[in-house]
Amino acid sequence: MTTHFWLNETRPARQAGAPENRVYVRQYGNGRAILLAVHGFGRSGARMERLGLQLGDQFTTLAPDLPYHGKTEWYDDRYTPREFSRILQQLLDRYPDRPVFLMGHSLGGRYLSSCLAGLEHPDLRDLVLVAPDGAGGRYTNWIDTLPSMLVRPLARISERPRSILRLSGWLSKRGIINRYSAEYLKSNLNDRPFRRRIAGTLRSVLKFPPRAEAFERALQRHAMVCTVFVGDRDPLLHHDRLQSIYGPLPSVALHHYSGSHWLPERLLGEYYRNSLLTTVP
Template identity: 25%
Template sequence: MKNKVDFSLTYLNSEFSGMVTGTGANLLICFHGFGESGSHFRVMEPALGNIFTIVALDMPFHGKTIWNEGRPVQKEDLAALVEKILGKFGKQTFSLMGYSMGGRLALCLVEEMAARIMHLVMVAPDGLKNNPWHLFATQTKVGNRIFLYNTHQPALFFRLLTLWRRWGLLNESVYKFAFYSMDKAEKRRLVYDVWTVMRKLMPSRKRCKRLMARYNIDTLLIFGRYDRVIPPAFGERFADGTFPCRMLVLDKGHQLLSEELGFIIGKNITS
């Protein structure tokens, strides 16, 4: 694709990698899903590159980003990174897109910078419902220790996963997703590292909705009809009519980023 370049951003002792594509006058800052990178947003360029300059950062433990702060990422860190991007491109306002895990980060930025956000696009977004296992593993010391133990000794986890599926506590899609995410040592370590370093990025949905209403943020939610990991029902509960929002459900699963999606977004955001 045309007009794409590698992107790097120094922040405190850390170095963030990413991608820039498009030549539009407006700025679109994108946050990727778990195990992916900013480069996955290159497919947006054919549809959105004339409207936006698209900047997609790699989060810690993704792409070439190196997080050297010796502590979890905070909401204030995300806001400071965006301020650096705005300064680099000479902008005061921006639009925001988050896919899967990136949806939770986008909501954290709504809490920090709502007054400067023009459009918010969330695609199969995490952050619309609390996952009790994620909360236990990341927000409690006991849970985090068990999580670390499981990273190195996963046999009990896999037995429990099988039992939960047999007892109907997990549907088949979630079972396969969890098994695939944890079936190798390097995958388990990535899950542990990412969940732990990003454990402070927990948005308040109520506060986000109040801010989205106050600042009239043009919001678009997109889900896959067959997504059993982040189903459309999460969006239906979130989009309660208290803030400006449209919701689309596509005949797909969780993997939604595509050139086609870019054209769908272009047709559904207000100018």
């Protein structure tokens, strides 16, 4: 079964008559267990379709479109962990009596690990991060190294293609961003939704910093474990940095597989079917 629904962002509008942010959620399958899956930058919840249909008899997969992505209608110029946590909490509150598994890919992994401490549910079972950004990603790793006073103007000029292309060329020549990122910007900046997506994400992403100790505390509070899946040919990860952050955490297991940055649906399908066998009576 494939369907969708909307979630409203519940905080009061800043101005009377201001449009309301709405999050578009795709739903795949009708199994009893819930899989809440968050996609990466530039994608949408549709990225989870093959995995969701593969697991459809055992799981109901909920795949929200991130702000500025897919069909989500996000009118504010940024979002915070508190706002994003409220969206995730709305999904969890729909299923208080069902086991819930969490999965984040790339930027979605960064967001889930940052928001985990603020989520509540009586039966959170497991967290999976696939090629998580922030703790080793090349997409926004360079943003984490910049002072916040530079990120704000960078977000503004990202809405002006010529300016950001000149800047990305300058950053690429000095090794601050890699060539892949510079070419990615060059090929997409003529698209207006993309410009708004990258500007809004730039304004928001530093509010979701990777904090290893806080993440470990959140896992222990929920009595959860986390598996981090890392493709051995993933060109978008700083593998050493990812190992140094996640490797020492007692509640985290690193799993290296043969692959790149793409979502490994077959591997994840096997993982979740085995998880049900070992955790659900």
